[in-house]
Amino acid sequence: MELLRFATAGSVDDGKSTLIGRLLYDSKQIFEDQLEAVERTSLARGDDYVDLALLTDGLRAEREQGITIDVAYRYFATPKRKFIIADTPGHTQHTRNMVTGCSTADLVIILVDSRNGITEQTRRHATIASLLGIPHLVVCVNKMDLVGWSESRFEEVRAEVEAFSSRLAIADMTFIPISALTGDNVVERSPAMPWFKGTSLLHHLEELHIASDRNLIDLRFPVQWVVRPRSAEHHDYRGYAGQVAAGVMQPGDEVVVLPLGFSTRIASIETADGPLEAAFPPMSVIVRLADDLDVSRGDLICRPRNRPVVSQELSAMVCWMSEQPLRVGAKLAIKHTSRWARALVSELQYRLDINTLHRDRDAGELRLNDIGRVDLRTTTPLFFDEYRHNRATGSFILVDESTSATVAAGMIRRAGA
């Protein structure tokens, strides 16, 4: 069974938690005791219906305030697929959570209230999904029951969203009219909207082709850990453990190890379950090389004629996640694949207004939840690709060296300043 990871985004009142509750409930993934707890809380709050949002709001403050604070992960399965949902809050101040939830997602669901149409939140979420390189976007036009199941209203909203998103890099976009509250078009096709010729949301999630989303062409294997047991039994054993970031490798393949650049061959690919004929994402394996080279954590195995950029200068889109603003001259720790380095922010090119996509070139700083283009210089060379070609070797995090907090998510655009 295949695994599909998706994130959900929407404003507080768009019914996002209700939709998730509905997916879990209608696919029979909600247990009776969980439902009873929700019913008790709904009753105690004086709601006149069972608020399925309470299923996903796990923290006390969330239940009391009726909001979602943090990314919550939910799990369900149908006979066709297993799903992991990253439920991300919609308020402006929690954009960093949306970026977090999207970073591991294959697909994003954006909810739009059919009465309001596109809002600032919709633009923000579509922009983030595009920046995070999400291959598939589903726009659920929700609360169709409140606009009389109107086809023309659905088409108006679709046109608004399409007009905005034509300026974004989203390869696959699907629109589905739903009512999360009543369940129409969530699991089953809605009899109330016979004019809609598409499938239900769940059917779409089950059938979507995702196997081709992985990069199986450009071999990238960041060395995570050098395996040298030094036990009597494995005295001379030396292997390189890691998770395949992209491409396919097989024993006998000619490879180079960066940064040294020496050529060698893959002697074997090993796991605790035995040797493998091939390794590809997302497998965690041990690679053994034909020659004894000096290889450490943070090095990268690739093909001689298909290498990443090796550079100490890079330009990237970053989402800033700290209360302390980012300014030119800041020195931060950077984690990229399995390598830590230090980075200097040498230039702030622009701050992106994610409502208008306007580039503010006069912005002196990036504040919490701002997205902008920065140039970085690192203390040691990194081996990277553009994020749109490779999410694993094109992404990084920035860490404040004094507080150890994660302060930014970065997506590499190109080498050099």
Add this chain to the structure above:
Amino acid sequence: MSYQTSHLDALEAEAVHVIREVIAEFERPVLMFSGGKDSAVLLHLALKACWPGPVPFPVLHVDTGHNFPEVIDFRDRRVAELGLRLEVASVQGAIDRGELSEDRRPGASRNRLQTHSLLRAIESAHYDAVFGGGRRDEEKARAKERVFSLRDEFGQWDPRRQRPELWNLYNTRHRPGEHFRVFPLSNWTELDVWQYIAGQGIELPTIYFAHTRHVFRRDGMLLALGPFTAPRDGAADEAPFSATVRYRTVGDMTCTAAVESLAADVVQVIAETAASRISERGATRADDRASEAAMEDRKREGYF
């Protein structure tokens, strides 16, 4: 070649990556091993991540003194077979030393007292990464948990100040005295765990499978009749009886309930789990029933 990956293969690859990241970036990891099914799976994954070498860190058990003897036997046998170093943080020891006082009210358990012994063990051995078998599907506060979850110098979890966790780039930086709880099974469900146990042939304590036991009913849950749990005096509705039961979770005998079941092997347990309408902890854990936020409150204090 199709380059297909099943969901269990993907979950295993992710967990192995997380474990290796800890080995590469921390100085003093430890793995919490209770002998329960999640920790048995966790240990199995650690063996795979470290292969062909041995597991280079000890395992830690917080022992309430009220454990199922079958589970302690299993724990000790596995540790011996694998040549691991077992550290036991004893709640009884802490009570004997006067560090903790026991709640003697009927129905009380030592569940909450475990936090003290766990934090003391972490502090005295200077562990900087503590592997746990917690899963996000278990409980709604756990659904908000990070894979690498920072604990302050008091061992406390602050859900509102969690670091964003992006891609598979884990920020392992911390200050002296702080530590991380690391949850490689974060994205696994109860059913995934059982399917993996079946696929890998992972051994479990016998109490996970149907057996005959003397039990009594309290608050709708089946508790084992034993040295630490007995019906309340004069409670007619707590009359003991013999039943065929198994355990879905394994913890302290005083707060872990059995479920009536005829599932005698892994395949039958999977069929039952897939059809179950009651959540794992909801069916069996008195410790979560204290209040809506029982788990959140305990986690904030430093619980598993």
